[in-house]
Amino acid sequence: MSELRRAWLITRKDLRLEFRTGGRLLSMIAFVVLAGFLFAFALDHNLVPGRDVAAALIWLVILFASTAGAGRIFDAEEEEGAFRHLLLTPVSRPAVFLGKTMANLIVIWLVTALTFISLTAFLDVRDQGSLTAHAAVLLPGTIGLAATGTFFGRMSRHSSLGDTLLPVLTFPLLVPVIYLGATSTARVLLERPWTEISGSVRLLWAFAVGSVFIGAALFRHLTDE
């Protein structure tokens, strides 16, 4: 059995636990909907059209929700000490990282879809541009968020500061994702030509691939004593 297959087993197990427990996903969904609701009241729509700020707010909400969720990625593993037993199986550390990242990514995708729907509705953004183009921007961006969140979610477990440490570690690293993602999404909302966006998307892919490979390579330092 390949390591990819084992990674998928971990993903499937994590998703099954996620949907049975529901706590992490529900709290992320609640955050997303409430954030959209509050933004609708916080903005003076006569002075600032929702479309002008939607891209930035979408990416910030995805960032905050995914960071809040990242702190709980390893909850089920720690509850009864299952992670110790998982690490004693012949599965490689990169496969464990990949499996956890994929599960985190799927949850982030659900949250991202809801964020997009919620914010465009609350901010009254009627012309949303091409959904395919939005997906092409959001896909690499969320992969970067998922890989970074999984890695630092594990690291924060080892710190006495716990989840408090997570945003301190991740936010500076994620500045490129937020900048490239928000500016690209803004252009898609304004229906600008793809040539204006493709360069940023390529950089988002570079960040995504880099964070997955670096996370997988370094993950053993967070698991092996």
Added chain:
Amino acid sequence: MTLVGRGLVCSYGPTRALDGVDIVAGGGEIVAVVGPNGAGKTTLLRALSGERRPDRGDVLLDGSPVSGADPGWRGRVGLVSHRTGLYRKLTVAENLTFFAALHRISDARHAVARSLETVGVATLAKTRVEALSRGQAQRVALARSLLHDPGILFLDEPFTGLDPAAAAALESTLRARRAAGGVIILVTHELRRCLGLADRVVVLQRGHKVYDGETGSADAADLLRFFTATSSDAS
């Protein structure tokens, strides 16, 4: 099959949890490691199983060094600890099938059924772990550790919280594994139980091995007195 820990040293910051401990465990033998809290029992088990890389010293299987970094080694060991290591929201069968797949067991369903049968909890396959009693969950944890038929079994305080029936079932399974030629290393603070179950007993105190002998030849009363004295001393 012989498992040897040679000159094992492990430290946590400035605290030396193990200080040059040697231990040998042969096939068909249960070795009990006892000692007061903080003696280094769990650290010794983690070093032997490969969960923790010793700062110094080696772990050898039949003379060849082994390490937790080697997936082949991890596939040969089983672990039962006082925490069950099971996912509470999954059923017993889902838990075991997951671990069986990670161990590359080809007929996972059959292996799970056989393992649950061995520890006498086959009827619980479809029950979620969160609905199990402590004793049932611990038996399932034992079934999980036996799934891949490991040659070496590590047990870290496995009797914690078990009722007499569950403890007897666990002892019975361990005796069967011993008869099958497995290496069993049992960490416990229950000296009375281990004298009845183990073939040899190793006593640790503050990271040092202070006794290593066969339980049959050991004067149980002296050992109990010694253990009580070291416990009082430690506290």
